[in-house]
Amino acid sequence: MVKGFLGYFIFAVVLGGVGFGQEAGPVVSHEIAAKTILLWPDGAPGARGSEDIDKPALTIFVAPGENATKTAVVIAPGGGYEHLSWAKEGTDFAQWMNARGVTAFVLRYRLGQKYHYPAELEDAQRAIRWVRAHAAEYGVAADHIGMMGFSAGGHLTATAGTHFDDGKVGDADVVERQGSKPDFLLLAYPVITFEEPAVHSGSKKYLLGADPDPKLVELLSDETQVTKDTPPTFLFATTDDKTVPVMNSVMFYSALVKAGVPAEMHLFQHGSHGVGLAAGNPELSVWPDLMAKWMRERGYMAAASQ
Numbered sequence: 001m002v003k004g005f006l007g008y009f010i011f012a013v014v015l016g017g018v019g020f021g022q023e024a025g026p027v028v029s030h031e032i033a034a035k036t037i038l039l040w041p042d043g044a045p046g047a048r049g050s051e052d053i054d055k056p057a058l059t060i061f062v063a064p065g066e067n068a069t070k071t072a073v074v075i076a077p078g079g080g081y082e083h084l085s086w087a088k089e090g091t092d093f094a095q096w097m098n099a100r101g102v103t104a105f106v107l108r109y110r111l112g113q114k115y116h117y118p119a120e121l122e123d124a125q126r127a128i129r130w131v132r133a134h135a136a137e138y139g140v141a142a143d144h145i146g147m148m149g150f151s152a153g154g155h156l157t158a159t160a161g162t163h164f165d166d167g168k169v170g171d172a173d174v175v176e177r178q179g180s181k182p183d184f185l186l187l188a189y190p191v192i193t194f195e196e197p198a199v200h201s202g203s204k205k206y207l208l209g210a211d212p213d214p215k216l217v218e219l220l221s222d223e224t225q226v227t228k229d230t231p232p233t234f235l236f237a238t239t240d241d242k243t244v245p246v247m248n249s250v251m252f253y254s255a256l257v258k259a260g261v262p263a264e265m266h267l268f269q270h271g272s273h274g275v276g277l278a279a280g281n282p283e284l285s286v287w288p289d290l291m292a293k294w295m296r297e298r299g300y301m302a303a304a305s306q
Contacts, residue, residue: 035060039126044110046119053114056123058105058130061094062138065101068302070141071295072103073186074127078151078274081112081120081206088276089150089188096277100292101302103138105131109156112206117220120207124160125180129167132178144300146231147182151244151274152203154190155222158252161185161233162225184300185233186291189241189273192248193221200244223248226255232262234294236287238271264294 036059047054058074075097077089084090086106094104109123128145135142149157164181171177194204194217208216218224233256237249249265256263271284278284295301 037130039123039130044119045122046115048114052108053111055108056110056126057108058127059091059094059108060138061091061098061104061106063098063101063103066302067101067103067139069101069144069300070139071101071144071146071300072105072131072135072138072140073097074105074107074124074131074145074147074182076107076109076124076147076149076153076156078149078153078189079111080200080202081152081155082202083111084108084153085150085274085276088274089153092277093148096288100304102295102300103140107153112209116209117207117216120156121159121163124156125164126175128160128164128180128182129175129178133175142178143183145182146184146186146300148186148188149190150188150276152191152200152207154187155192155203155207155220157182157185157187158190158192158222159220159225161231162222162227181229182231184231184295184298186295187233187235187249187252188287189237189244189275190235190248190252191244192223192252195221198245198247198251200248223251223255226252226259226261228259228261230256230259230261232298233264234291235263235265236267236291237265238268238273238275238284240270241273243273262298266290 036057039056044056075090075093077084077086079085090106094106097104107127110119131145132142147157147160161182166179167177191200191203193199235249235253237246239246253263253265266287268284275284277288292301296303
């Protein structure tokens with residue numbers, strides 16, 4: 001149990017080693033920055049229409065400078081599985097990553113009420129596979145592909161980090177041959193559990209429907225799915241978040257520690273849900289720098305220039 005918060009408080013624990021540098025690769029053309037691609041050009045599995053909401057996609061932001069660590073991050077905006085906070089929890093962070101030499105891919109995934117599980121997870125897994133299949137094209141290392149998620153997008157990210165496979169050997173689609181496991185997870189005020197009392201009921205309803213099977217609820221309560229193979233994880237949340245209880249983050253962190261997975265968590269006493277970069281909040285706005293520090297320590301972001 002995490003307790004004893006007095007004023008502005010950061011709880012941080014770091015476990016595990018530091019990543020290794022990568023060999024130099026090809027020069028990347030930055031003319032492809034901010035291009036949007038469909039994850040399934042011929043239509044997503046189970047598509048129920050032909051509108052944009054039926055077409056999961058990645059919007060690509062290539063780092064304009066040197067991507068010294070050859071890192072990429074797939075970003076899943078939040079929105080309760082009902083909408084996407086596209087700018088605040090998507091493109092803003094893609095640009096933040098770019099400014100620090102990391103290439104970013106913002107994920108447009110399918111949403112309720114039109115789509116329920118497993119469509120959203122299929123989109124996230126396909127995004128990781130797609131980036132891995134095109135890693136050389138974007139100057140990225142196939143083993144330096146992480147995923148970042150906010151709120152319900154954090155749940156999708158944690159689910160991708162606890163439900164993954166090695167790909168389909170010999171598949172005609174080169175993307176489907178790739179593994180879907182992210183190499184690291186970045187979680188901001190994430191939804192984690194679908195069990196009471198910490199459940200975010202809106203995310204549960206939009207992902208699983210009004211009356212889901214209890215076994216599915218357990219399967220998608222990600223704190224129950226952590227193993228030693230779950231990727232290293234960074235978490236940020238606030239104690240008085242009135243939308244997604246902070247215990248979502250605490251439970252996932254506790255499961256990571258129990259499984260021996262490298263993890264770091266930062267909890268602040270005050271802060272509303274959905275703060276994004278928290279640019280207008282001097283107390284909270286340090287959290288992205290803490291994330292950058294964690295990424296640098298693990299070899300996923302180059303050292304800050306002096």
